Amino acid sequence: xxxxxxxQTLPLLAxxxxxxxxxxxxxxxxxPYAAGHRTCAGCGPAIQYRWVLKAAGQDTVVAGPTGCMxxxxxxxxxxxxxxxxxxxxxxxxxxxxxxxxAGYEAMIRKGRYPGPYPNILVMAGDGSAADIxxxxxxxxxxxxxxxxxVCYDNECYANTGIQTSPxxxxxxxxxxxxxxxxxxEGKKLPPKNLARMMAEGHPHCYVATTTVGxxxxxxxxTRKGLNHVGAAFLHCYTPCQKGWxxxxxxxxxxxxxxVESGLWPVWEYDPGERAYRYFHPPVxxxxxxxxxxxxxxxxxxxxxxxxxxxxxxxxxxxxxxxxPQALRDLEDPARHQRLADEEYSxxxxxxxxx
Amino acid sequence: xxxxxVDAGPPxxxxxxxxxxGETFLRGLAGTRVRQNGCAAAAYAALYANVDVxxxxxxxxxxxxxxxxxxxxxxxxxxxxYLHADGEHSxxxxxxxxxxxxxxxxxGSSGVGVTYGYExxxxxxxxxxxxxxxxADRTLDPPGDxxxxxxxxxxxxxxxxxxxxxxxxxxxxxxxxxxxxIGEDPRxxxxxxxxxxxxxxxxxxxxxxxxxxxxxxEFLPPYQLPFPLDPRRPVSxxxxxxPEQGPPLQLxxxxxxxxxxxxxxxxxxxxxxxxxRRYPHxxxxxxxxxxxxxxxxxxxxAVTCRAAVNRMRAQGIKxxxxxxxxxRPFPGDDLREALAGVRAVGVVETNLGLGGASYGGxxxxxxxxxxxxxxxxxPLVTSFMAGLGGExxxxxxxxxxxxxxxxxxxxxxxxxxxxxxxxxx
Numbered sequence: 177x178x179x180x181x182x183x184q185t186l187p188l189l190a191x192x193x194x195x196x197x198x199x200x201x202x203x204x205x206x207x208p209y210a211a212g213h214r215t216c217a218g219c220g221p222a223i224q225y226r227w228v229l230k231a232a233g234q235d236t237v238v239a240g241p242t243g244c245m246x247x248x249x250x251x252x253x254x255x256x257x258x259x260x261x262x263x264x265x266x267x268x269x270x271x272x273x274x275x276x277x278a279g280y281e282a283m284i285r286k287g288r289y290p291g292p293y294p295n296i297l298v299m300a301g302d303g304s305a306a307d308i309x310x311x312x313x314x315x316x317x318x319x320x321x322x323x324x325x326v327c328y329d330n331e332c333y334a335n336t337g338i339q340t341s342p343x344x345x346x347x348x349x350x351x352x353x354x355x356x357x358x359x360x361e362g363k364k365l366p367p368k369n370l371a372r373m374m375a376e377g378h379p380h381c382y383v384a385t386t387t388v389g390x391x392x393x394x395x396x397x398t399r400k401g402l403n404h405v406g407a408a409f410l411h412c413y414t415p416c417q418k419g420w421x422x423x424x425x426x427x428x429x430x431x432x433x434x435v436e437s438g439l440w441p442v443w444e445y446d447p448g449e450r451a452y453r454y455f456h457p458p459v460x461x462x463x464x465x466x467x468x469x470x471x472x473x474x475x476x477x478x479x480x481x482x483x484x485x486x487x488x489x490x491x492x493x494x495x496x497x498x499x500p501q502a503l504r505d506l507e508d509p510a511r512h513q514r515l516a517d518e519e520y521s522x523x524x525x526x527x528x529x530x
Numbered sequence: 531x532x533x534x535x536v537d538a539g540p541p542x543x544x545x546x547x548x549x550x551x552g553e554t555f556l557r558g559l560a561g562t563r564v565r566q567n568g569c570a571a572a573a574y575a576a577l578y579a580n581v582d583v584x585x586x587x588x589x590x591x592x593x594x595x596x597x598x599x600x601x602x603x604x605x606x607x608x609x610x611x612y613l614h615a616d617g618e619h620s621x622x623x624x625x626x627x628x629x630x631x632x633x634x635x636x637x638g639s640s641g642v643g644v645t646y647g648y649e650x651x652x653x654x655x656x657x658x659x660x661x662x663x664x665x666a667d668r669t670l671d672p673p674g675d676x677x678x679x680x681x682x683x684x685x686x687x688x689x690x691x692x693x694x695x696x697x698x699x700x701x702x703x704x705x706x707x708x709x710x711x712i713g714e715d716p717r718x719x720x721x722x723x724x725x726x727x728x729x730x731x732x733x734x735x736x737x738x739x740x741x742x743x744x745x746x747x748e749f750l751p752p753y754q755l756p757f758p759l760d761p762r763r764p765v766s767x768x769x770x771x772x773p774e775q776g777p778p779l780q781l782x783x784x785x786x787x788x789x790x791x792x793x794x795x796x797x798x799x800x801x802x803x804x805x806x807r808r809y810p811h812x813x814x815x816x817x818x819x820x821x822x823x824x825x826x827x828x829x830x831x832a833v834t835c836r837a838a839v840n841r842m843r844a845q846g847i848k849x850x851x852x853x854x855x856x857x858r859p860f861p862g863d864d865l866r867e868a869l870a871g872v873r874a875v876g877v878v879e880t881n882l883g884l885g886g887a888s889y890g891g892x893x894x895x896x897x898x899x900x901x902x903x904x905x906x907x908x909p910l911v912t913s914f915m916a917g918l919g920g921e922x923x924x925x926x927x928x929x930x931x932x933x934x935x936x937x938x939x940x941x942x943x944x945x946x947x948x949x950x951x952x953x954x955x
Contacts, residue, residue, distance in 0.1 A: 177548065178609060220743035235761045260759035262630055262767030264623065265649055271620035275627025275635065276759060280613035282582035283633050286546040286609055288752070294761050312623065315616030336613065429713060 182292040182320070183286045184235060186399040189392050200391060204230045208238075213249040213256040218413030218424030220431070221245050221328040223388045225299060228326060228412075231398035236295040237280075239273045241309060243301035244335035245328065269300035270313035271324060274343035277321035295402045297324040302343040303333040305411075306370045317378040317407045324401040324408045327370060330416035337420040342368035345439070346487065348472050350419070355475040356361035362475060366487065371411035375414045375445040375452070380406060381430065383445040389431025390442070393455075397466075404447075413440050421471025430469060432457075437466040437486030438503075441495045445472060454495035462506050463488050468518040478512035545752040546580045546634070548743070553604040556895040560742035571699040571738050572638070572664045572724065573598030575706030577608050578746040581636040584629035585613045587621040589643040589674055592666035617649035623661070626650060628955060629659040629721075634710070637661060640728060641668030644682040654721050655690030656783060657768055659755070660713035662706065663691070665725045666830075669919050670882075677920010678728035680881040684892045687858055690783050692722040692790060692854035695829035699736040702726050702863060704807060705855075710783060711750050711797045717788045719756075727830035727880075729906045729920065737904065741805055787859045794856065812861030814840070815868040817843060818850035822870055822937035824909075826897050827878040828854040831916075831923045835878065838928035839919035849932050856862040862900040874910040874935040874944070880917035888913045890948025905911035910938045913948035927951050 189202050208229040213259065215222040215306035227238070227246060240246050246263055248257055277296050299382045304328035305313055313325050332350050333339040333421075339352040340363055347361040355362035375383035382404040384397040394412060401408030415430045422430065434440040435457050442455040451483035463485045467473040486508040492499045505511055531678045547630070548556070556578070566574070576584070584603070586596040602608040611628075615621035617640050628635040639647065644665060654661060654819065669679040680695070687693060692713055696702040702724065709722035726732050757765045771779070795811045801806035817839055818824055827835050834855045842849050852868045869875055879891025888894040890913035898911045914931050917923040930951060938944045 178547070237759050237761060239627070247770055250766060252769045252775055253770040255769050257766055258764055260631075260761060260764045262627075262759055263770075264627070265619075265653060266876070267619055267649075268623035268626075270614060271623035272627035272630075274613060274615075274620075275585065275624035275629075276631050277627075278583045278613050278624065279628035279633030279635070280595040282611045282628075283546075283631070286580075286582060287544050288546050288582070288632070289760075311616050312620045315620055318616075319613065341794040341916045 179287050180360055181281060183405060184194045184292050184295060186231070186233065187402050188396045188399055188486070191392055191396065193402070195231065196486065204233065206230065206234060206420050208234060208236065208257060208259040210256045210258055210285065211313050212254055214251065215248045216418050218417040218450045219429045220388050220416060220427045221330055223427065224328050224412050225249070227388070227391050227394045228297070228299065228398045229259065230421065231395040232295045232297060232402060235352045236294070236297065236379060237276055239264050239269065239276065239298040241269035241298070241300045241304040242476050243304055244330070245301065247335050264298070266304045267309040269298045269304050269309045269314055270316035273298040273323050273325065274316040274319060275319045281322070293322065295324070296322070297326060297402065299326045299328055302327055302329040302331060302370070303341045305370050306342040313409070314374070314377065317374060317381050317409060320380060320406040324398065324410060326410045326412060328412050328414045328415050329370070330419060331367070332416065332419045334416045334419045343370060346484060347476050349475060350472070360475070360477055361367065371409065374409040374411070378407070378409070379450055380447050382408040382447055384439070385411045385442050387431035387435060387440060388415070389435065393442070419472065426469060430466070433461065433466045433469070435463045437463045438491045439466060439484070441491050446454065456497055460492070460497070460500060460503065462503060464515065464518055467515055472514050476515040478514065479509040480511040481512045481515055482507055545907055546564035546581045547583060548580055549606050549609045552608055555607045556743040559740040562740050563737050564740055565701055565735045566738050567594070567733050567735045568696070568699045568702045568726040569594035569666065569733065570598050570708055571703040574738070574740070575600070575703045576636045577602050578741070578743065579634065579707060579710055579750060580608070581610055581624065582633035583611045583613065583635045584711050585615050585621045585624040585628070585635065585637045587615045587618050587639070587643065589640045589668070591668060591732045592638045592640040592664060594732065595666070597663050603760065618643045619649060622647040622650035622654065625661045626654045626657070626659055629661040629755070630657065630728050630759050632760065632888040633755065634757045635661040636664070636752040638664035641682050642671055645670060645685060648686065651686045651691060656717040656779070658786070660719050660721055660724045661711055662713065662724060663705070666728045667725060668728045675919050676728070678880070679791065679918055679920065680725070680729055681892070683723055683879050686723070687892070690720060690787065691858060692720050692856070693725060693858040694729050695725045695727070695854070697830050697832045699936070700733065700738045702731065703738050704801065704805070704809070707746060707750055708797055708801055712790060714753050715793050715797070716754070716756060718786055720786055720790060725829070726761070730830040738790035742928050745804050749801060790859050800892055810855060811870045812854070812856050812864040814853035814855060816851040816853065817877070818852060818868055818872065820848060821872050822939060823874045823876070823932060824850045824852055824872045825876050825928065826852045826854065826865070826893070826932060828857060828893065831878065831880060833851065834923055834925060835928055838925045841925065842929065842932055847932055847936070857896070860896045862903065863898050864898065865897065866904050869909060870906065871905060872909045874912070874938045875901065875915050876912050876931050876935050877933070878916055878923065882918065883900065888947055890915045910944050912938065912944040912946070914951050915948055917950040
């Protein structure tokens with residue numbers, strides 16, 4: 177007779193007043209993403225990898241498509257994973273992980289694996305998840321495999337030397353979108369709204385966004401995604417010190433400021449209610465508080481900053497927060513100076529080939 | 531730190547159970563002879579092999595294999611995850627993922643579908659994941675052409691997959707089981723392509739003997755990947771290497787291909803013992819004992835070729851045929867043995883190799899290289915471009931080829947490296 181597929185349920189951490197940023201007594205001790213990798217100082221994706229795998233625990237199978245977190249993590253004979261891990265081609269994050277999920281479903285049913293069904297997840301960069309592999313992830317979400325599909329988003333192809341990806345923000349300098357006389361803003365296009373696309377396009381899936389600035393939120397959303405029976409998608413903002421040019425100690429701070437400046441709405445989509453739940457940050461900042469910390473924006477002119485502020489203000493409206501008049505006023509370029517002239521601004525990024 | 535067991539061997543996986551409906555269905559089939567085409571034969575073999583995961587994407591003509599399997603799953607005869615991929619690249623990736631965690635995975639394609647997923651071939655064989663892929667040949671574009679041509683599968687010949695053509699539905703059925711047994715053998719661990727000519731084999735019915743499930747279970751042990759993605763014994767698959775770590779891994783894969791040769795012989799003999807049908811290990815030698823000239827061929831056109839050989843023999847022409855049952859690993863020893871003493875060899879290509887040393891097809895490159903190492907006099911070799919785009923190769927064309935080979939023997943040299951059959955006098 178066919179065996180029953182028993183699934184795991186992971187406990188959620190308490191979220192006092194929404195989020196407690198500094199006190200994490202109930203954090204799991206296990207570290208399936210151990211020391212021994214070669215990520216940069218201040219690497220946002222490495223922080224995300226660690227929280228996600230702490231949240232998932234040891235009874236887990238992980239896939240990792242090509243990207244910086246493949247190259248920096250998995251040195252032959254010295255990988256940092258104490259859980260089974262497999263590299264996949266960059267376009268195969270969704271499809272390979274589908275195969276693992278399908279394999280475990282069948283093996284448990286047919287008596288070839290005792291169970292319980294492992295936590296199955298993939299962590300793909302934005303180049304993989306929003307660009308070359310978006311079809312394979314969409315296919316996997318559509319088919320509703322019981323797995324968690326994570327996009328760690330450092331807003332560029334970092335591994336290959338900081339080239340633009342569909343999630344690189346407007347005016348973000350990359351080596352494929354340098355600024356110059358003819359194109360002073362560098363990147364001219366606004367970013368693809370990947371998580372929204374996944375939620376709207378696959379309404380039966382659990383979808384959420386988060387950042388490395390909110391570890392409890394990241395852990396809980398990872399666990400909710402894994403607990404959800406079916407496919408889940410988690411889009412996590414993960415700063416890249418090498419690509420963005422900021423002080424290495426500021427990774428977590430950036431993860432909060434991007435939310436507080438309205439540039440990264442943090443939300444959760446509940447497939448049962450078919451509704452979005454938005455996080456309302458306690459602080460609202462002008463976008464310059466965020467942009468000036470990063471060299472990739474150092475070339476921005478007043479009109480570019482104003483356009484970014486206008487985009488942030490639309491995000492505030494989208495998530496149901498009032499836009500203070502001070503922030504509305506900042507949609508006017510006359511209210512801005514060149515970003516390089518802002519106080520505390522980072523040096524302009526002139527790196528070629530990164 | 532959590533302690534992780536690293537010294538335990540891989541957990542042994544049990545034989546996959548069949549559904550009660552599947553048991554009943556297979557009991558009813560055992561010992562019967564069923565008329566079915568090559569696509570159905572491939573699907574029945576996957577059913578008997580009790581595959582765990584099937585990944586499908588539609589393209590003619592192989593689609594019918596997946597249609598058959600979809601019905602088996604819908605009827606509860608086969609308990610398998612049937613995954614509708616979003617394209618061939620994803621399709622092969624998903625089969626790769628399933629195979630990597632220890633599930634027996636089955637996939638397939640035709641024509642440009644085979645080439646769309648090209649990235650995956652080296653990755654899957656390099657990871658040593660022995661999934662099976664059924665190919666029903668189709669011409670590559672342009673222009674859009676449904677017809678059979680071996681170019682699609684042969685494009686992938688150097689990617690580390692075991693590859694062989696079946697000439698009849700019965701052989702498709704048998705070869706699918708054989709290929710799993712060979713590829714999953716721990717001495718080999720390589721993925722397999724079981725190839726059949728589109729339409730000529732995939733869509734023309736022949737008689738296929740249905741075995742008892744117990745025979746298949748005896749011949750094909752449960753799939754035991756030595757290093758599955760299993761939380762009970764964590765392993766890392768496919769990490770980044772330094773340049774100096776590359777050559778040893780490539781050598782391992784090359785050796786696996788060589789090591790497959792004795793395993794193919796052993797499993798082919800074992801197959802004959804269990805099922806009572808004996809195939810040559812690598813090369814079907816047909817009327818070659820005293821032949822002056824010979825045609826080397828692969829796949830379904832061999833059926834016509836045999837008849838042509840018989841008719842020419844009746845006319846006193848000393849011709850024979852060597853049919854390749856496996857193209858990867860290429861059977862150099864067996865081909866040399868079969869063709870020793872022959873004075874001129876024509877390779878019937880049914881594939882397109884543009885700009886190569888043969889100025890015609892792909893197959894003659896391997897055949898010529900193999901024959902170069904023959905002890906004693908070497909036969910002349912030429913390439914016959916025939917059966918392209920899905921055209922049949924009629925008896926008259928084999929007669930024409932024999933004529934060209936006869937002339938080559940008389941002159942002591944071939945007229946040209948490749949003849950386009952039907953375009954020349």
